[in-house]
Amino acid sequence: MDTLYATTVAGNGTFLDGEAVENFAEHLHGPLITRDAENYDVARQIWNGMIDKRPMLIAHCTGTADVIDAVRFAREHDLLTAVRGGGHNAAGNALCEDGLVIDLSPMKSVRVDPDGRTARVEPGVTLRKLDHETQAFGLATPTGQVSETGIAGLTLGGGWGWLSRKYGMTIDNLRSVDIVTADGALLHASEDENEDLFWGIRGGGGNFGVVTSFEFQLHAVGPEVLAGLIVHPFEEAADLLRFHRAFTAEAPDELCCYAAIIGAPPAPFLPEETHGTTVVVFALCYAGPVEEGKQAVQPLRNVGDPIADLIQPMPFTAVQQMFDADYAPGARNYWKTQLVDPLPDEALDLVVERADPLPTPETKIVLEHLGGAIARVDPDATAYRHRDAAFSLNIFPRWTDPEEDDIHISWARAFIDALAPFATDGVGVNFLSREGHERVRAAYGANYDRLAKLKAKYDPTNFFRMNQNIEPAA
Numbered sequence: 001m002d003t004l005y006a007t008t009v010a011g012n013g014t015f016l017d018g019e020a021v022e023n024f025a026e027h028l029h030g031p032l033i034t035r036d037a038e039n040y041d042v043a044r045q046i047w048n049g050m051i052d053k054r055p056m057l058i059a060h061c062t063g064t065a066d067v068i069d070a071v072r073f074a075r076e077h078d079l080l081t082a083v084r085g086g087g088h089n090a091a092g093n094a095l096c097e098d099g100l101v102i103d104l105s106p107m108k109s110v111r112v113d114p115d116g117r118t119a120r121v122e123p124g125v126t127l128r129k130l131d132h133e134t135q136a137f138g139l140a141t142p143t144g145q146v147s148e149t150g151i152a153g154l155t156l157g158g159g160w161g162w163l164s165r166k167y168g169m170t171i172d173n174l175r176s177v178d179i180v181t182a183d184g185a186l187l188h189a190s191e192d193e194n195e196d197l198f199w200g201i202r203g204g205g206g207n208f209g210v211v212t213s214f215e216f217q218l219h220a221v222g223p224e225v226l227a228g229l230i231v232h233p234f235e236e237a238a239d240l241l242r243f244h245r246a247f248t249a250e251a252p253d254e255l256c257c258y259a260a261i262i263g264a265p266p267a268p269f270l271p272e273e274t275h276g277t278t279v280v281v282f283a284l285c286y287a288g289p290v291e292e293g294k295q296a297v298q299p300l301r302n303v304g305d306p307i308a309d310l311i312q313p314m315p316f317t318a319v320q321q322m323f324d325a326d327y328a329p330g331a332r333n334y335w336k337t338q339l340v341d342p343l344p345d346e347a348l349d350l351v352v353e354r355a356d357p358l359p360t361p362e363t364k365i366v367l368e369h370l371g372g373a374i375a376r377v378d379p380d381a382t383a384y385r386h387r388d389a390a391f392s393l394n395i396f397p398r399w400t401d402p403e404e405d406d407i408h409i410s411w412a413r414a415f416i417d418a419l420a421p422f423a424t425d426g427v428g429v430n431f432l433s434r435e436g437h438e439r440v441r442a443a444y445g446a447n448y449d450r451l452a453k454l455k456a457k458y459d460p461t462n463f464f465r466m467n468q469n470i471e472p473a474a
């Protein structure tokens with residue numbers, strides 16, 4: 001193989017000896033994908049269609065040994081390196097330009113211990129696969145709301161979803177990890193071993209190494225739960241958002257209820273004349289007995305004159321896939337996000353005003369319902385800090401034409417800026433775009449300095465920097 005011209009960790013150019021690359025490829029169990037490989041363009045696709053990076057090498061790792069080899073190879077040649085789990089992060093840090101990608105997507109094993117109610121999960125697993133395996137035993141752990149999302153990135157950033165108000169964030173259910181650190185060593189981290197690292201991993205993203213195995217606590221869930229959508233006309237938005245604020249303030253932990261403003265999809269369960277129009281949606285799941293859920297949800301079903309009420313008992317796996325079609329991969333996405341307390345009337349009116357019109361029918365504004373068990377964990381207990389926020393306000397423009405990038409990015413930025421006077425100073429790291437160091441600090445708040453010290457201990461040269469980066473303390 002010819003010499004390659006790659007990028008170093010610091011962002012400079014470097015010559016990479018062809019023979020060294022060949023040796024690396026021979027040693028790996030999984031394939032090493034180079035730019036001339038037939039499947040190169042497929043291998044460098046991730047969820048967000050806006051990300052068009054061209055790594056020099058993509059190492060498809062089949063196990064921990066491959067990960068150790070890849071980290072050591074990258075360190076030896078000072079290569080800029082990215083780590084890819086499920087490839088769903090909107091910021092696109094799963095790829096890097098001209099460097100090495102440690103791609104964990106072939107590592108897809110899940111082992112459930114039904115009696116001990118735990119699962120050991122490899123980092124290429126998606127939420128769909130995890131739910132499939134755990135629901136076979138009527139068990140689940142809290143994860144996110146779109147089933148093709150990777151468990152690895154979601155967990156490392158904190159992770160919240162339908163079960164989180166009842167059972168906590170994904171990290172609150174993490175029992176231990178195996179992790180390959182920047183020196184190529186494999187460590188086990190838990191409450192009893194490498195406790196400092198375990199603290200940092202629970203929210204600190206991919207800053208401390210490559211996690212090759214996650215161990216989760218599971219809970220009895222479903223298999224059938226009460227869930228679904230209620231769809232209302234946009235004209236009622238201001239009143240509906242006010243009702244949602246009051247309703248969620250009184251909700252039991254079992255109930256998680258999002259409010260969203262979206263373009264109505266061309267779905268058979270909606271009247272044709274509403275397709276493409278802006279609508280308000282309540283999306284919910286009751287993580288408890290169905291009959292109990294019906295009572296808890298009734299006040300929401302009594303409000304206004306909905307276009308459709310699709311609340312019904314359904315398999316928990318179906319709840320987890322409810323939004324998959326709306327967030328299919330390939331479209332262009334730019335996300336803005338902010339944690340908020342219950343918004344005053346003035347702020348809700350501003351949300352309605354800014355949403356009219358939505359820039360594209362695929363665009364979504366979502367108030368994600370937090371609180372419950374999330375808020376009962378001490379903010380110092382894990383790297384994830386902002387336990388007390390009531391909602392995450394997420395602005396999700398989505399489009400296909402690259403010519404429209406500026407329009408939609410500016411729209412999302414102006415939207416979140418307008419809400420700034422009503423926001424907390426926190427932000428959920430999983431939903432950040434590439435927004436600079438100040439926003440990363442905002443994500444970690446008062447935990448940032450402790451994280452920076454931990455980074456200096458486990459990754460002093462900032463080798464793992466393709467992430468929402470925590471800079472090593474001096």
Ligand SMILES: Cc1cc2nc3c(=O)[nH]c(=O)nc-3n(C[C@H](O)[C@H](O)[C@H](O)COP(=O)(O)OP(=O)(O)OC[C@H]3O[C@@H](n4cnc5c(N)ncnc54)[C@H](O)[C@@H]3O)c2cc1C
Pocket residue numbers: 047083084085086087088089090092093094095104123143144145146148149150151152153154155156157158159160161205206207209210211212327430431466467468
């Ligand atoms: C459609 C959609 C819906 C979502 N819904 C939710 C939701 O409901 N709740 C929620 O909390 N989040 C949600 N998210 C956000 C999601 O949790 C983050 O984007 C997360 O980073 C995705 O993880 P991934 O493994 O798929 O992504 P990747 O892009 O592969 O990884 C993201 C980053 O994580 C790090 N990383 C990944 N794997 C490893 C590993 N094994 N070891 C070390 N570092 C690693 C890397 O730094 C990488 O850049 C959603 C995202 C999308 C696109």
